[in-house]
Amino acid sequence: MNEAGDTLLEIKNLRVLYEIRGARAPAVDGVDLTLRAGDALGLAGESGCGKSTLALACLGLLPSNATVEGSIRFRDTEVIGAKPGRLRALRWAGISMVFQGAMNAFNPVKRVGDQVVEAILLHEDVSRSEARVRMRELFEHVGIASRRAGDYPHEFSGGMRQRVMIAMALACNPPLVIADEPTTALDVMIQAQILNLLAQLREERNIALLVITHDLSVLAQVADRVAIMYAGRIVEEGFASKLLTTPLHPYSKSLVGAFPVIGDPASRGIPAGLPGDPPDPAARPRGCAFHPRCPAAFEPCDRIDPVLERYGSRLAACHLVAEEEA
Amino acid sequence: MGEEARSHAAALEVLDLEVRFASRRLYGSGGEVLAVDGVSFHVDPGEVFCIAGESGCGKTTLGRALLGLVKPHSGKVSISGLDPARLRREELRKFRRRVQVVFQDPMGSLNPRQSVYEAVAEGVRIHRLQGDEKEIVARALARAGLRPPERFFLSYPHELSGGQRQRVVIAAAIALEPRVLIADEPVSMLDASVRGEILELLVELKDEIGMTLVLITHDLAFAWALADRVAIMYLGKIVELGPAQTVLTEPFHPYTKSLLAVAPEVGRRRTHEVLTGEPPDPAHIPPGCRFHPRCPVLRSGEAGPQEPRCLGEIPALEELVPGHRAACHVAAAGD
Numbered sequence: 238m239n240e241a242g243d244t245l246l247e248i249k250n251l252r253v254l255y256e257i258r259g260a261r262a263p264a265v266d267g268v269d270l271t272l273r274a275g276d277a278l279g280l281a282g283e284s285g286c287g288k289s290t291l292a293l294a295c296l297g298l299l300p301s302n303a304t305v306e307g308s309i310r311f312r313d314t315e316v317i318g319a320k321p322g323r324l325r326a327l328r329w330a331g332i333s334m335v336f337q338g339a340m341n342a343f344n345p346v347k348r349v350g351d352q353v354v355e356a357i358l359l360h361e362d363v364s365r366s367e368a369r370v371r372m373r374e375l376f377e378h379v380g381i382a383s384r385r386a387g388d389y390p391h392e393f394s395g396g397m398r399q400r401v402m403i404a405m406a407l408a409c410n411p412p413l414v415i416a417d418e419p420t421t422a423l424d425v426m427i428q429a430q431i432l433n434l435l436a437q438l439r440e441e442r443n444i445a446l447l448v449i450t451h452d453l454s455v456l457a458q459v460a461d462r463v464a465i466m467y468a469g470r471i472v473e474e475g476f477a478s479k480l481l482t483t484p485l486h487p488y489s490k491s492l493v494g495a496f497p498v499i500g501d502p503a504s505r506g507i508p509a510g511l512p513g514d515p516p517d518p519a520a521r522p523r524g525c526a527f528h529p530r531c532p533a534a535f536e537p538c539d540r541i542d543p544v545l546e547r548y549g550s551r552l553a554a555c556h557l558v559a560e561e562e563a
Numbered sequence: 564m565g566e567e568a569r570s571h572a573a574a575l576e577v578l579d580l581e582v583r584f585a586s587r588r589l590y591g592s593g594g595e596v597l598a599v600d601g602v603s604f605h606v607d608p609g610e611v612f613c614i615a616g617e618s619g620c621g622k623t624t625l626g627r628a629l630l631g632l633v634k635p636h637s638g639k640v641s642i643s644g645l646d647p648a649r650l651r652r653e654e655l656r657k658f659r660r661r662v663q664v665v666f667q668d669p670m671g672s673l674n675p676r677q678s679v680y681e682a683v684a685e686g687v688r689i690h691r692l693q694g695d696e697k698e699i700v701a702r703a704l705a706r707a708g709l710r711p712p713e714r715f716f717l718s719y720p721h722e723l724s725g726g727q728r729q730r731v732v733i734a735a736a737i738a739l740e741p742r743v744l745i746a747d748e749p750v751s752m753l754d755a756s757v758r759g760e761i762l763e764l765l766v767e768l769k770d771e772i773g774m775t776l777v778l779i780t781h782d783l784a785f786a787w788a789l790a791d792r793v794a795i796m797y798l799g800k801i802v803e804l805g806p807a808q809t810v811l812t813e814p815f816h817p818y819t820k821s822l823l824a825v826a827p828e829v830g831r832r833r834t835h836e837v838l839t840g841e842p843p844d845p846a847h848i849p850p851g852c853r854f855h856p857r858c859p860v861l862r863s864g865e866a867g868p869q870e871p872r873c874l875g876e877i878p879a880l881e882e883l884v885p886g887h888r889a890a891c892h893v894a895a896a897g898d
Contacts, residue, residue, distance in 0.1 A: 283754045284725070424618040425781045429825035429837040451754050454784075454827030481829045495755040496829045497788035500812045504788055507763040514724055 245413055245445050246272040246295065246332075251307040253290050253299065255518070261304065262518035264290040266469030268307075269545075274412060277439055277446040279460030279477060281453055281492065285515050287469040288449045292415050295447075296332055297324040311413070329360045333406040335399075337418035342402055343390040350376070350386025353405050360409045375404040379434060396427035403434065407442070415447045420455055432458040454496055457481050465489045468516050468526035475551035485553045485562075487533045525556065533557050573605035573641075574775040575612075575629065575743055580638035582621075582628050586846050596845045598624040600799035601638070606743075606775055606792075611766070613778045613790035613807065615822070619843055621799040622779045626745050629777065630664055631655060642743055660690045663736035667748035669728035673720040679704070680716040683735045690739055703738035706771075707731070708764055726757035730764070737768055744768070747779040762789060783826040787811050795819045798843045798853045801880055805887030815889035817860045851875045852892065860893055869893045 253265040265287040272278055280288045293299050295309055297316050309316040311331055314323065328334075336342050344352060350372055357368040373383035379400040390398060399419065406414050416435065420428040436459050439446055448459055456463050456477055463481065464474040465488065473486040484490045491511040497504035513530040516522055522529050528538040537556045545554040548562045582599040599621045606612040614622045627633045629640055631647025639646050645658050666672050673682055683700045692699055704712035707730040720728055729749065736744060746765060750758040766789060769776050780786060786793050786807055793810045795803040795818065803816040814820050821838050838857050849856050851874045860866055861873050869892040872878075878890040889895070 283757075425822065425825050425827070426617050426838050428827075430839070433837055452827065453755065453829045457829045492755055493829050495759045496827065497784045498828055499784055499787040499823065499826055504784075506788060507759060507766055511757075511759065514726075 243273045244271060245274050245276070245312065246270070246447075247308070247310045248291075248295070249308040249310075251291065251294065251309060252305070253287070253294055254304045254306075255300075256302040256304070257519060260519050263469050263521075264303075264518055265294065266518075266521075268466075268469075268471055270464065270471070272413065272445050272447060275439065275443045275445055277436075277448065277459055277461045279448045279450065279456035279463040280466060281450055281456060281463060282466035283451060283515050285518075286466040287518075288466050289417055291466075292334065292417050292447070292449050295415060296328055296334060326360075329356060329411060330409040331411055332413045332415060333409070333411040335402050335406045335414060335416040335419050337421050342405075343398070345390050347389070348387050349390055349393070349401050353386075353401070353408055356405055356408045371408070372404075375407055376401075378407070378438075379404045380430075394427075395423055396430060399423065399427075399431055400434065403431075403438070407438065407444075410442075411444070413445045413447065415449065417449045418451070419448065421450070421452065428455075429458075435459050453481060453492055465492065468521060469518060470526070470554065471545060471552070472527065472555065473551070473553045474545075479551065485548070485551060485558045486555045487531050487557065488527050491532075525554075572607065574608040574610070574643065575606040575777065576641040577605070577625075577629070578603050578639050578641070580625070580628060580640060581636045582624050582633055583636045594846055597799050597848060598845055599628060599635070600848075602796075602799070602801055603638075604794055604801065604804060606777060608742075608775055609769065609773055610791045611769065611776045611778060611789050613780060613786040613793045614796060615780055615783055615786050615793060616796035617781060617822075617843070619798070619845055620796040621845065622796050623747055625796070626664070626747050626777070626779045629743075629745055630662055631658065656690065660739045661742045663739055663741040663744050665729070665732050665736055665744065665746045665749045667752055669725065669732045669752075670720060672732045673728060675720050677719075678716065679709075679718045679720075679723075679731050682720075682731055683738050686735055686739050692739070699738055700734075703734040704731075706737060706768065707734035708760070709734065724757075725753050726760060729753060729757075729761055733761075733764065733768075737772065737774075740772060741774060743775045743777060745777045745779065748781070749778070750785070751780070751782065758785075765789075783811060783822055784828060795822065798845055798848055800853065800890065801888075802854065802891070803887075803889045804880065805884075805889075809884070809887050815883055815887070815894040816854075816891045817858050817893075818854045819889075821857075821859065852878050852890075866893050869896050 248268055248270040251265055251268045252263055254261040254263050268291060282288050294305055297319060305317050311327060314327055353372045354368045357371060376383045376386055381397060381400050420431050438444055460477045463477045464471045467488050473489045481493060484493050511530060516526055524539040524541055525543050528534045543554045543556050545552050580599055580602045584596045584598055586594050586596045602625060614625060616622050624633060628635050634648055642662055647655060647658050650658055680700055683703055684696055687696055687699050701712040704715055709715045709730050750761050765776060768774055778790060790807040793807045794801045797818050803810055803814060803819045825837055855861055855873045866873055872892040878892050880888045880890040881895050882888045883894060
């Protein structure tokens with residue numbers, strides 16, 4: 238599927254287990270993902286599905302009670318088991334991250350411009366004045382007047398702060414930016430602006446994006462490919478334009494169904510909800526992990542764990558899909 | 564302007580409501596912020612009425628004024644004949660029983676050191692509801708989908724999922740059997756899979772107890788799914804008001820069109836223009852039509868002969884087709 242030459246990030250059979258009360262519970266349970274330069278992949282799922290854990294694993298930022306198995310290769314670097322120095326070099330310059338709630342990512346008592354300058358100085362061998370020039374360029378690039386570099390974080394609105402955060406993520410020209418719920422706390426119009434900005438930066442700088450969210454409407458705007466995660470595994474993957482309009486997996490269907498389409502008479506009335514909660518990672522149901530909540534579960538679902546299989550451009554892990562597509 | 568007074572039929576009525584705040588800025592002179600500016604509407608019993616707009620449009624302040632949590636500068640609110648701004652303390656308590664609210668963040672609405680039982684029972688005690696407290700609490704929890712209710716009595720908020728917490732908040736509200744439930748972004752902090760459930764619950768409750776639902780949101784897709792009528796607010800004023808069916812599919816106001824262009828939808832990549840700039844600031848309300856500095860119609864020159872009016876004259880909320888009003892000079896002049 239990929240030419241080895243331009244593969245940026247390759248995740249193979251990734252498992253992340255958390256040690257909880259003596260037991261080891263898998264938060265990520267065998268995930269394969271590949272990102273090439275300039276790709277935009279969306280990773281979606283409910284809270285607790287393992288999507289944020291996966292992002293932290295890519296940056297080597299997992300807490301100490303986590304055990305990681307499998308492989309995460311970023312270009313020539315194996316992230317799992319990498320030495321702290323190697324990881325420091327990788328973060329920012331290789332992979333950087335935009336978080337939700339940008340307020341917490343900044344030092345409240347330092348001017349935002351200085352914080353970006355420091356990030357540049359920490360990672361690159363440039364003079365302070367060169368770093369300042371680059372910081373101002375970055376600010377203009379993300380749509381902030383560079384004169385605002387002297388302001389403190391609290392002086393920015395939520396949307397502007399998120400822009401500063403994006404400027405900071407771009408500070409060392411990383412080829413990959415991971416954005417975890419980049420617009421969740423923002424207002425609609427601002428959300429649209431930030432998504433446009435991400436799409437524009439991707440085009441101009443050929444940055445690969447890994448966007449993690451529970452909000453599928455975000456992915457419709459920025460992602461080319463979408464992977465749906467449930468209970469630590471990818472249950473469906475495909476082109477955004479196809480997966481978001483004709484999902485195959487019953488879980489993807491319920492996620493997509495939660496977004497009413499304005500103007501569509503079928504969307505008038507209550508959007509389809511999904512009863513129940515995702516499974517406890519320490520007590521994964523037998524068979525398909527989704528079967529206790531699945532409206533379409535049938536005979537093999539509570540016995541046999543479905544594997545991710547290819548159907549044209551799509552991957553899905555579901556017995557029903559296998560039967561329908563056969 | 565706005566809607567003429569309606570008699571007893573409405574569950575909720577707002578007449579020319581104005582809410583001002585003194586703006587206290589660290590630097591510069593204190594001015595006044597006009598958060599809600601001459602808003603009038605009514606909501607029929609059992610109706611789902613949605614108030615939509617960006618941050619700073621005044622929708623939350625309007626919701627708070629309906630609850631009597633902020634004092635309006637002028638105008639009036641009437642919920643089953645009572646205006647919270649004109650009530651004494653004892654009457655206000657009775658009023659509050661009829662009008663309950665569910666906020667965005669369930670964690671912020673719940674006391675982390677209070678059990679689920681206590682959270683629901685507190686209101687029951689304050690309002691001195693007749694009957695067995697335990698039964699009332701159990702019934703409310705069960706109605707809110709926390710079944711069996713006894714299982715949740717001794718749980719604390721941190722032990723619950725986001726959806727369950729919001730159900731506790733809803734249970735505490737409906738235990739009082741309100742006539743009107745105001746839900747301010749009730750699902751925007753919840754996972755997509757839980758949203759449907761919470762909305763389904765709200766609608767079920769509406770049908771079961773005949774509750775009137777005022778939904779405050781920035782999400783027009785949910786307004787489409789649930790609302791009978793929609794009011795679009797911009798900088799303290801209603802700029803468009805009418806049936807959800809027509810406001811959201813055949814909008815008159817350029818602002819409504821802009822909001823629709825950014826409405827979160829899956830399976831559709833945005834092609835429309837996104838309004839630039841920060842959300843409007845209620846401390847600096849532009850003259851004329853307050854949307855004019857951002858208006859794509861004005862910018863493209865399509866406003867034609869109406870342009871001077873857009874810049875200098877506040878447009879009235881006029882009925883352009885039966886039941887559907889908009890405040891736009893260009894729309895009112897027709898094409």
